[in-house]
Amino acid sequence: MTGPRRFFVRTFGCQMNEHDSERIAGLLAAEGMVPTTDPDAADVVVLNTCCIRENADDKLYGHLGHLKSLKARRPDLQIAVGGCLAQKDRDLIQSRAPHVDVVFGTHNLAAAPGLLDRARREGPVLEIVEEHEAYPSALPARREVDHSAWVTIQIGCDNSCTFCIVPSVRGAEVSRRTGDIVHEVETLAADGVTEVTLLGQNVNSYGRDLGAGQYRPQFADLLRAVDAVEGIRRVRYTSPHPKDLRPETIAAMAECPSVCEHLHLPLQAGSDRVLAAMHRGYTAERYLARLAEARAGIPDLAVTTDIIVAFPGETEAEFAETLAVAEAAGYDSAYTFIFSPRPGTPAAGMTDAFVAPDVAADRMRRLTEVVERSALARHQDRIGRPEEVLVEGPSKKDPSRVSGRTRQNKLVHFAATGAAARPGSYVTVEITGAAPHWLRGDLVDVVAAAPRRIPVTAA
Numbered sequence: 001m002t003g004p005r006r007f008f009v010r011t012f013g014c015q016m017n018e019h020d021s022e023r024i025a026g027l028l029a030a031e032g033m034v035p036t037t038d039p040d041a042a043d044v045v046v047l048n049t050c051c052i053r054e055n056a057d058d059k060l061y062g063h064l065g066h067l068k069s070l071k072a073r074r075p076d077l078q079i080a081v082g083g084c085l086a087q088k089d090r091d092l093i094q095s096r097a098p099h100v101d102v103v104f105g106t107h108n109l110a111a112a113p114g115l116l117d118r119a120r121r122e123g124p125v126l127e128i129v130e131e132h133e134a135y136p137s138a139l140p141a142r143r144e145v146d147h148s149a150w151v152t153i154q155i156g157c158d159n160s161c162t163f164c165i166v167p168s169v170r171g172a173e174v175s176r177r178t179g180d181i182v183h184e185v186e187t188l189a190a191d192g193v194t195e196v197t198l199l200g201q202n203v204n205s206y207g208r209d210l211g212a213g214q215y216r217p218q219f220a221d222l223l224r225a226v227d228a229v230e231g232i233r234r235v236r237y238t239s240p241h242p243k244d245l246r247p248e249t250i251a252a253m254a255e256c257p258s259v260c261e262h263l264h265l266p267l268q269a270g271s272d273r274v275l276a277a278m279h280r281g282y283t284a285e286r287y288l289a290r291l292a293e294a295r296a297g298i299p300d301l302a303v304t305t306d307i308i309v310a311f312p313g314e315t316e317a318e319f320a321e322t323l324a325v326a327e328a329a330g331y332d333s334a335y336t337f338i339f340s341p342r343p344g345t346p347a348a349g350m351t352d353a354f355v356a357p358d359v360a361a362d363r364m365r366r367l368t369e370v371v372e373r374s375a376l377a378r379h380q381d382r383i384g385r386p387e388e389v390l391v392e393g394p395s396k397k398d399p400s401r402v403s404g405r406t407r408q409n410k411l412v413h414f415a416a417t418g419a420a421a422r423p424g425s426y427v428t429v430e431i432t433g434a435a436p437h438w439l440r441g442d443l444v445d446v447v448a449a450a451p452r453r454i455p456v457t458a459a
């Protein structure tokens, strides 16, 4: 078959990985390749792996098993594995799956096209580096969405949470220069992007490693600088660490019109003993005090969180403390996880203290009830209010309706046609109904219509 080679990128894991995948897609497109949504039709399949989520290895090797039979039928197919699991497992991947052509790590994704070329000439290639070569944001991207973009502000993490593999696979914290970030946001705005999400493992410690001895930018300064970029209507960020949430950040969130009223503040546990065993660096009281300061400083703030249930050694009384903190925090939503060991982390070695699966499942159910109760109450409070919604596209459950996000990052479903239904448009919706995970509403008007994108076809 002639024509450009086709690539397919499958992403596992977090937003940081999705962002990296956009960069991998951009790099391959810059080489003249075209994307396909069908892995069976691809000439190159890239699996961008994650070792943070549960059963990451099983998922990866399951996919590689399927690709093995595809490659047996089409020997020209190239398979590349990148991301955290590749950084961690290295040559283990090629020894378990010798049909993999390229393994690259989290620090050298810019090298992916060159490695694929090399593998075509020389056979399987493994290249993992320890230091980052370029920030993902500094590489060309092929964004899935025209109006929204992620911008890396920092990579790595200097903390040592005992359940987390990030420090060992992403390395120490390195902040990107403010000027480079602002320049990227300006370029995105000129390209029609109106919403940016600033990405880092611990955004609140942004700048700590910059400007030694002189002016040292803080995360709050960065928020103000990005807010000043013309054309950007919404700025989001993820994730801050509760121990580093400073009053300056709260003030910047309150004062910058484009910074959304949404704070994702990972709690992880409500027991001080468990928090200490996790190396989180705060107590439940300190967490709630920071949260209260944020709510007092930022009107109409939505707060979301991450909570791990059944960390090794967690007793019933300690879990009850988590329930109490979740009640007191009144979350808008929460990502709740049952603890699962990540090989290579300190918590994975606490096998004697693992909580029985049935106990963990019961705790998860009780925590979900608490979170859903507060989410529903907070959502019901919004009924009757007009909300600014950024349209995402047809609703996944009911394609006759449209879905979008409020500034508080709440999913809203409503009926719309024309410009009001176009992804990237900003509309006003009056909220008429609420559930724990979404809102329903009636379209009021269009605030700013997204431009029509005319598909480009090759001559």
Ligand code: SF4
Residues within 6 Å of the ligand: 157, 158, 159, 160, 161, 164, 165, 166, 167, 201, 202, 241
């Ligand atoms: S702050 Fe903790 S959980 Fe977050 S990336 Fe760093 S080590 Fe992992």
